[in-house]
Amino acid sequence: MHPSPALSFPRRSGVFILALALCAIAPLARADINPLVATFKQWGLVCDNVRRCEARSLTHRADATVSVIRNGGPAQPVIVRLARQGPLPLEDLTVDGMPSALSQLSWAAQAAPSGVTAWTVDGEAAVQAVTLLRNAETLRLGDSDLALAGMTASLLAMEDHQGRLDTTTAIIRQGPLDDNRAWPASPLPVVARAVAFDTTPPTPAMMAQAREHRAADQHWECPRAPDAPRDLGFGFTKDEALVFLECERLAHSSRYVPLRVRHDASAPPERLILTMVANAQYLQMEGVPRPTLDAEHGRLTMAEGAGGYSPLSDGDCGLRATWQYDGVAFELIEYAEQAVCGGVPQDWPIWYRARVRP
Numbered sequence: 001m002h003p004s005p006a007l008s009f010p011r012r013s014g015v016f017i018l019a020l021a022l023c024a025i026a027p028l029a030r031a032d033i034n035p036l037v038a039t040f041k042q043w044g045l046v047c048d049n050v051r052r053c054e055a056r057s058l059t060h061r062a063d064a065t066v067s068v069i070r071n072g073g074p075a076q077p078v079i080v081r082l083a084r085q086g087p088l089p090l091e092d093l094t095v096d097g098m099p100s101a102l103s104q105l106s107w108a109a110q111a112a113p114s115g116v117t118a119w120t121v122d123g124e125a126a127v128q129a130v131t132l133l134r135n136a137e138t139l140r141l142g143d144s145d146l147a148l149a150g151m152t153a154s155l156l157a158m159e160d161h162q163g164r165l166d167t168t169t170a171i172i173r174q175g176p177l178d179d180n181r182a183w184p185a186s187p188l189p190v191v192a193r194a195v196a197f198d199t200t201p202p203t204p205a206m207m208a209q210a211r212e213h214r215a216a217d218q219h220w221e222c223p224r225a226p227d228a229p230r231d232l233g234f235g236f237t238k239d240e241a242l243v244f245l246e247c248e249r250l251a252h253s254s255r256y257v258p259l260r261v262r263h264d265a266s267a268p269p270e271r272l273i274l275t276m277v278a279n280a281q282y283l284q285m286e287g288v289p290r291p292t293l294d295a296e297h298g299r300l301t302m303a304e305g306a307g308g309y310s311p312l313s314d315g316d317c318g319l320r321a322t323w324q325y326d327g328v329a330f331e332l333i334e335y336a337e338q339a340v341c342g343g344v345p346q347d348w349p350i351w352y353r354a355r356v357r358p
């Protein structure tokens with residue numbers, strides 16, 4: 001089942017190694033700064049592992065969103081972003097049902113997926129936008145009234161996390177302290193890029209071996225497994241293939257048990273171990289979302305969406321996780337999630353990011 005509309009983000013989470021089939025968690029020492037994930041009434045705050053923070057509206061079933069974004073470190077501008085599925089004429093913006101000076105700011109069009117309109121403003125104009133919104137109740141974008149309750153609290157938490165409270169560049173609690181007091185951004189973790197995946201798929205015998213091994217291990221029992229599972233197999237290395245056994249079929253997606261299976265059957269299949277963000281809401285469920293592989297770049301992506309607009313690929317709430325294979329293990333390079341269903345499809349806050357070495 002997908003999270004309910006009333007579900008809150010976990011308060012805090014760190015980056016961990018997760019044995020996905022068993023949820024066995026051990027610390028990942030590489031993460032210098034834990035992501036901060038919190039909700040304040042109808043706003044959410046996500047500050048990722050390098051202190052980039054985004055506060056955004058979380059109005060259930062709205063087809064639009066407003067965000068306030070700021071990178072970690074001194075001398076970082078405030079950015080306000082408006083996004084909507086469909087057209088978004090700036091002259092139609094209203095605050096608490098009334099025309100507002102918000103529409104007169106120097107908005108710039110931002111590149112967005114097909115069918116989505118996005119506008120941004122930064123610097124002093126962005127601070128003006130926050131000032132116009134923070135004490136209001138609603139911002140109307142298109143056909144959606146976005147709730148502003150919780151905006152001020154989320155921005156105050158952002159400034160606390162970034163070390164900006166009482167500085168001259170704070171938005172909410174400004175003071176006389178120098179902006180250089182802001183906590184520096186943490187360097188992006190670096191992940192090595194391995195060679196491309198072998199594209200030889202697992203044989204029927206390997207798929208059968210994986211199913212037999214899963215059936216013999218009571219820890220992998222799938223009480224809601226479909227009668228005719230649609231298992232997936234992918235090429236991986238010259239010695240192994242990846243097999244994902246369907247464990248549960250949902251309305252728009254499925255959950256899988258992930259395995260590494262040897263071509264020569266010299267050892268039993270092994271659980272696929274993936275670096276993951278602990279307490280990620282969607283990964284509290286059994287199994288993992290449907291995977292896709294980028295064989296050329298050695299990457300594995302899992303995504304799962306929900307909401308009222310469209311199925312898996314266009315969910316207005318859900319998760320997206322991408323790993324890079326470094327020749328030994330799969331290392332997380334991006335994780336994004338939004339538990340409240342509303343906003344722009346797949347435009348989810350990023351909890352964790354890393355750089356792939358060329």
